[in-house]
Amino acid sequence: MSHPGADRVRDVARLAGRSARSKRRSFLAEGPQAVREALRRHRSGTPTVEQVFATDEALARHPELAEPTDGVTLRRVTADVLAAMSDTVTPQGVVAVCRMLDVGLDDVLAGSPRLIAVLCQVRDPGNAGTVLRAADSAGADAVILTHGSVDLYNPKAVRSTVGSLFHLPVVLGVPFADLAVRLREAGVAVLAADGHGDADLDALQDASAARRLAGSAPDDEGTGPRLEAPTAWLFGNEAHGLAEEELTAADARVRVPVYGAAESLNVGTAATVCLYASARAQRR
Amino acid sequence: MSHPGADRVRDVARLAGRSARSKRRSFLAEGPQAVREALRRHRSGTPTVEQVFATDEALARHPELAEPTDGVTLRRVTADVLAAMSDTVTPQGVVAVCRMLDVGLDDVLAGSPRLIAVLCQVRDPGNAGTVLRAADSAGADAVILTHGSVDLYNPKAVRSTVGSLFHLPVVLGVPFADLAVRLREAGVAVLAADGHGDADLDALQDASAARRLAGSAPDDEGTGPRLEAPTAWLFGNEAHGLAEEELTAADARVRVPVYGAAESLNVGTAATVCLYASARAQRR
Numbered sequence: 001m002s003h004p005g006a007d008r009v010r011d012v013a014r015l016a017g018r019s020a021r022s023k024r025r026s027f028l029a030e031g032p033q034a035v036r037e038a039l040r041r042h043r044s045g046t047p048t049v050e051q052v053f054a055t056d057e058a059l060a061r062h063p064e065l066a067e068p069t070d071g072v073t074l075r076r077v078t079a080d081v082l083a084a085m086s087d088t089v090t091p092q093g094v095v096a097v098c099r100m101l102d103v104g105l106d107d108v109l110a111g112s113p114r115l116i117a118v119l120c121q122v123r124d125p126g127n128a129g130t131v132l133r134a135a136d137s138a139g140a141d142a143v144i145l146t147h148g149s150v151d152l153y154n155p156k157a158v159r160s161t162v163g164s165l166f167h168l169p170v171v172l173g174v175p176f177a178d179l180a181v182r183l184r185e186a187g188v189a190v191l192a193a194d195g196h197g198d199a200d201l202d203a204l205q206d207a208s209a210a211r212r213l214a215g216s217a218p219d220d221e222g223t224g225p226r227l228e229a230p231t232a233w234l235f236g237n238e239a240h241g242l243a244e245e246e247l248t249a250a251d252a253r254v255r256v257p258v259y260g261a262a263e264s265l266n267v268g269t270a271a272t273v274c275l276y277a278s279a280r281a282q283r284r
Numbered sequence: 285m286s287h288p289g290a291d292r293v294r295d296v297a298r299l300a301g302r303s304a305r306s307k308r309r310s311f312l313a314e315g316p317q318a319v320r321e322a323l324r325r326h327r328s329g330t331p332t333v334e335q336v337f338a339t340d341e342a343l344a345r346h347p348e349l350a351e352p353t354d355g356v357t358l359r360r361v362t363a364d365v366l367a368a369m370s371d372t373v374t375p376q377g378v379v380a381v382c383r384m385l386d387v388g389l390d391d392v393l394a395g396s397p398r399l400i401a402v403l404c405q406v407r408d409p410g411n412a413g414t415v416l417r418a419a420d421s422a423g424a425d426a427v428i429l430t431h432g433s434v435d436l437y438n439p440k441a442v443r444s445t446v447g448s449l450f451h452l453p454v455v456l457g458v459p460f461a462d463l464a465v466r467l468r469e470a471g472v473a474v475l476a477a478d479g480h481g482d483a484d485l486d487a488l489q490d491a492s493a494a495r496r497l498a499g500s501a502p503d504d505e506g507t508g509p510r511l512e513a514p515t516a517w518l519f520g521n522e523a524h525g526l527a528e529e530e531l532t533a534a535d536a537r538v539r540v541p542v543y544g545a546a547e548s549l550n551v552g553t554a555a556t557v558c559l560y561a562s563a564r565a566q567r568r
Contacts, residue, residue, distance in 0.1 A: 134553050139543025167545035202564060209493040259423025259563045261451035269418050272556045279543050280486055 004053075004075060012053065012085040012097060016155055025100045026050060027153035029165075030088050032062045035096045037163030039069055048166065051097045053077050053085060058093025065094060087155035100153065101165075102172045105144070105179075109186040113141035115278050116188065116232040117271060120176065120246050121148045124238055128152060129160025130268035131235060136164035138275035139283070144171045144232075146179065180249035188230045190250045192242050193270050197253030199224060201277055204254065208281040225252045227281035233274045238267050288337075288359060296337065296369040296381060300439055309384045310334060311437035313449075314372050316346045319380045321447035323353055332450065335381045337361050337369060342377025349378060371439035384437065385449075386456040389428070389463075393470040397425035399562050400472065400516040401555060404460065404530050405432045408522055412436060413444025414552035415519060420448035422559035423567070428455045428516075430463065464533035472514045474534045476526050477558050479548050481537030483508060485561055488538065492565040509536045511565035517558050522551050 014020035015028040029038045035052060042048040052065065052074045059066045059076070066074060077085075079093070086095050108116070117135040122128050128150050135143050150157055152172060158165060180190045208227045225231070234250055236242035247253055256265055256273050265273075298304035299312040313322045319336060326332040335357045336349065343350045343360070350358060361369075363377070370379050392400070401419040406412050412434045419427050434441055436456060442449060464474045492511045509515070518534055520526030531537055540549055540557050549557075 130550070130552070133546060133550060136544045136546040137542050137549055137553060162550070164546055205564070206493070209490070210497060213494060213497060257563075258421050259567060260420040262417060262420040262448055265421055266414070266417060266446070268414070268552065269421060269556050272553050273560050276557050279541075280489070283543060 004077060004081065009081055009084050012095070015097065016087040018151055018154070021100075021151075021153050026097050027100060027158065028085075028087065028155055029096045029098050029158055030086055030094075030155060031092045031159070032058065032065065032094055033163050034158065034161075034165075035065060035094050036062070037166040038096050038098050039065065039072070041101075041166040042072065043069055046101075047071060047099060048101060049096050049098055051075065052094065053082060053096075054094040055079050055082055062094070088159065101170070102152075103169045105171050105174055105182065108142040108144070108169055108171055109182060109188075111141065112230075113186070113188060113232075114230045114282055115140045115275065116142050116144060116183070117275060118144045118146065118179070118232050118234045119149050120146045120234050120242055121237040121240075122235065122267060123150050125150050125154055125157035126160045127238055127267050128157050129162070129164075131271040132161045132170070133164040134268065134272040134275055136167045138272075138279040140168060140275060140279075142169045142171060144174055144179070146176045147173050176246060176249070183232045184251070188232050189225055189252075190232050190234065191225055191274075192234045192247050192250035192253045193236070193256060193274050194242055194247060194253040195255060195258075195264050197255035199252050199254045201254050201256050201274065205277050205281070212281075225254070227278050231278050233271070233278070235267050235271050235274075288361060288365065293365055293368050296379070299381065300371040302435055302438070305384075305435075305437050310381050311384060311442065312369075312371065312439055313380045313382050313442055314370055314378075314439060315376045315443070316342065316349065316378055317447050318442065318445075318450075319349060319378050320346070321450040322380050322382050323349065323356070325385075325450045326356065327353055330385075331355060331383060332385060333380050333382050335359065336378065337366060337380075338378040339363050339366055346378070372443065385454070386436075387453045389455050389458055389466065392426040392428070392453055392455055393466060393472075395425065396514075397470070397472060397516075398514045398566055399424045399559065400426050400428060400467070401559060402428045402430065402463070402516055402518045403433050404430045404518050404526055405521040405524075406519065406551060407434050409434050409438055409441035410444045411522055411551050412441050413446070413448075415555040416445045416454070417448040418552065418556040418559055420451045422556075422563040424452060424559060424563075426453045426455060428458055428463070430460045431457050460530060460533070467516045468535070472516050473509055473536075474516050474518065475509055475558075476518045476531050476534035476537045477520070477540060477554050478526055478531060478537040479539060479542075481539035483536050483538045485538050485540050485558065489561050489565065496565075509538070511562050515562050517555070517562070519551050519555050519558075
């Protein structure tokens with residue numbers, strides 16, 4: 001077992017802070033699931049992982065983490081060293097230093113995306129992670145975080161994505177000002193998820209199901225947004241919802257129905273319902 | 285401003301612990317949203333709140349909390365006293381001592397329920413809260429936690445329900461052994477949400493939409509579960525999913541489709557998708 005010097009331990013631990021991450025363009029993935037997904041991405045051809053630090057115990061339990069990987073250094077460390085490197089109380093024996101993986105908006109738009117989740121000023125790392133995970137499950141082509149949203153590389157946000165951060169392209173720090181215009185130019189409709197929206201998601205799903213069952217061509221009837229068309233969903237800040245500027249820029253404001261007594265939907269719940277509605281409409 | 289004695293402060297603080305809660309059949313709701321929802325339930329005729337402790341600042345910001353309420357004592361306290369009473373670092377100036385509000389399984393089944401969420405051995409308070417909130421949004425008639433699930437009255441679970449705990453009946457500590465039988469006897473189909481299920485939720489939704497659009501009577505065609513029928517969804521433990529016993533007891537195992545690269549769905553995401561699918565099928 002090698003003993004990394006105090007300098008190296010401190011260097012890794014500093015990645016819990018935003019300024020060290022920015023300077024080094026790297027961040028920390030903690031725990032076997034996140035590290036496994038990071039390594040999988042790396043092995044499939046996108047350089048992602050720089051170093052892995054793990055205890056013997058963790059490697060015994062998760063042997064796939066110890067498989068030699070081009071360009072990745074694996075260091076065996078003690079549980080104490082690992083705890084000193086990690087932001088979390090229980091890193092489960094393994095952390096990886098990863099390269100930042102966000103891409104540019106141009107790259108995403110060039111790929112003819114059909115489903116995008118846009119987080120507008122979402123501040124809570126747990127909520128951002130939940131939405132990213134829901135986007136991954138729904139097969140979204142990208143997640144965009146606008147300027148003013150939480151830093152997705154902060155350890156709590158990384159943890160809450162449970163590996164989904166390594167599955168789909170993310171674009172960070174996008175100024176909202178011309179985002180909707182750029183999306184529309186790329187043929188992507190912009191739908192605002194809004195508790196007071198005038199379009200009802202159930203009605204849009206019914207219309208989409210009726211078109212599918214009738215076998216009608218995608219552009220032969222009706223008005224209003226079609227869930228089967230390429231779509232970017234805007235999800236707003238957890239306390240204030242979408243700002244006026246964001247609502248105004250959207251093609252339509254869509255209300256997720258609340259059938260019970262809940263006052264409003266959690267942003268993670270709303271995103272799950274909206275993204276799955278689009279995925280269902282698009283994938284058959 | 286009255287100064288509650290150290291004994292009273294300690295009595296309230298002890299409600300963070302399970303044994304004090306059990307002995308006194310009461311628990312703590314923290315923060316203005318939870319306390320407001322508890323008071324609303326109380327005022328609508330179900331005794332819920334015993335005492336409210338709040339700072340002057342919180343009452344100035346949330347005057348509805350200070351409205352006199354039958355049977356509820358309001359005490360103004362300092363921020364220090366409030367912090368000593370509360371489990372959370374930022375109780376936002378108000379806590380309420382509430383009576384436990386869970387009901388019996390018989391009570392729920394007697395009410396001809398159409399949609400129920402069952403948490404089977406769900407251990408994380410945040411996950412339990414997310415499912416309860418999703419059940420509330422989807423208009424579920426009740427939430428049932430089986431024996432071995434998290435204590436829903438623990439402060440973290442209460443917080444994570446964001447007030448939904450006061451919106452719909454909950455049944456706690458139900459032994460799983462005869463639950464499915466009891467549900468079926470009450471005319472409620474039992475569907476297991478399972479990543480490896482043989483029924484596909486999308487297919488069930490399509491069949492339900494086709495029946496609705498064709499205007500066919502609810503029982504004139506097809507086999508397999510109908511989402512428009514009274515349904516209880518079983519959601520499993522976050523690490524291990526549903527146990528064999530739970531899967532076997534269900535009428536059908538239903539798979540929520542994963543369109544992307546995510547390995548599995550978070551229990552909150554799966555519950556949101558399943559409960560909203562049932563709500564959509566049932567409510568038109």
